[in-house]
Amino acid sequence: MLGSSSNHTLLNVATFILLGVPGLEAAHFWLAVPLSVMYSVALLGNFIIMTVISTESALNEPMYHFLCILAAVDIVMSTSVTPKILNIFWSGNGIIGFAACFTQMYIVHATTVIETGLLLAMAFDRYIAICKPLHYQTIFTPQTIAGMGMAILARAITAMTPITWMVVHLPYCASHVVPHSYCEYMAMAKLACADHMHISLYSLIISFIIGGTDVIFIAISYSLILQAVFHLPSQDARVKALSTCGSHVSVMVLFYLPGILSISMAWLGQHVVSLHTQVLLADFYLVIPPMLNPFIYGLKIKSIRKRVWNAMTTNLPGCV
Template identity: 45%
Template sequence: MPADNHTVFDPATYILTGIPGTEESYVSISISFCLMYVVTLFGNSLLLFIILTEQSLHEPMYLFVSMLAAADLLLSTTTVPKMLAIFWFRAGEISFAACLTQMFFIHVSFMAESAILLAMAFDRYVAICDPLRYTILLTKSVIGKMGLAVVTRSFCTIFPLVFLVKRLNFCRTNLLPHNYCDYMAMARLACDDITVHVWYGVAVAIFIISLDAVLIAVSYGLILRAVFRLPSKDARLKALHTCGSHVCVILMFYVSSVFSSLAHQFRNIIPGYIVNLLANLYVLIPPMLNPIVYGVTTKEVLKRVINVFYRCWSRSSMPS
């Protein structure tokens, strides 16, 4: 229950309020979120299945795609089921420990996706700018170490947030005006000074997320320079095509996260329900569209997806 404004309390539970101001549209919003989640689960699971079972796809680019699919599954599964429970059953209650856990995995998934996109940019850079050393530089052992580095960096960056939030004293309310547990949304409920929390978030955004984006941009600047130096038009188009799907995924990830961040920064100007809707962009849109982009634009993946559906159709149409 909401607490007195002057009484420090240890919140055993939080109440996620969903998206205040859109209660009349909960049915249509929940149907949209549910459909996006189903597409996310099916698309990323199928992508993982195809890459892991097809030996010919055990190449660096596809292994990075499988890492991205795993991060997408973790991000969406951490958030969407609870959202749907709020919309359908008004089940907004969540324990403090569960809220911290959800917050941790949301931000870890986000950090991991940023790092994986950087690794994929490096993969494309080596493939186009230094193709003769591609198999030497990007061995399975190196990719495994890169994957471990992604997990370690994400964990070490986000784990301090758990301690920062646990040390806060709460005296305002346990109502979280959101449909998932966001770090700053939780911190703003505290009666303590949260300057350290704000600056830690800013430091992570500048020195990790922004640095990833800058390094990705530099990689693609070098790639474009190398592509336009190729002698034939066909070679240039082929090189650009291999990067097309990755560029789409990068834009979806960073544009949706920027919109979500800007919405929070201007929450005093923008209506609350629009802020909350925009804050859902990066947990819903990229995980849903990433497997579609790779499935449609990557010839090898598309061919194997068609083969999977063809085999399933053939088995179902066989007489018993």
């Protein structure tokens, strides 16, 4: 693949080689077509959401600030891997530098941790707005929102820094050919000529602590929200509350379900789930939710839907 053995030795010093989707190399060109369309739609949709929220004074509320940040995170998450994946699919060039590979790994996994924290914050926002509306303005102050944002970021850094450090410092003395489309940490760890079980256990524990805790609190929030909604005296109020919460629940299902499947398949191994299936799910998991999130919010939240066409030609300022 790389030509002479001397070139292979040189590349092994400072680079890795991403294979794309192992076993489906002949289909890379055709996989690139839907992936490029989805990535383009994800970029456009999330930029529109950010533009609408940041330019409309009527949307200067905590819920919309969280949506704006979520859109920005979706852009970062998908952009951290998709351009390189498309480069592999279109040209076959899977070479990636050592530092670039681990930077990509850190960003893509840290943004997933940030996103689950944002979804939890949005669930808490809806709980306060519906169950304790009189206290909403006093609880969700700018200082509170900033503090929640810093806590979400700090949690992602705290969770991902140790595992990245462990993977970076593994001895890569054998093959540097990564059977994946991007630098996924377990795919990288399996290349090392050393035991990586501690990394597998750490990743599993962190996934269950962060993801599991967030899902539990989100479920509690929405169970309390449903109880409150069905006690509202006005049917219109119930419909409006359920519509807004419905968009959030849809996004959460779209985020958590493929993530759980991806982690489960990685642990089951190739003898249960083929490698190309695992890689395909991991690839599209980073593009499909960012692509669909703007449509879900745009269709479900009337205040965004009404303003989306006016934002098509405006410049993108800051989120808040």
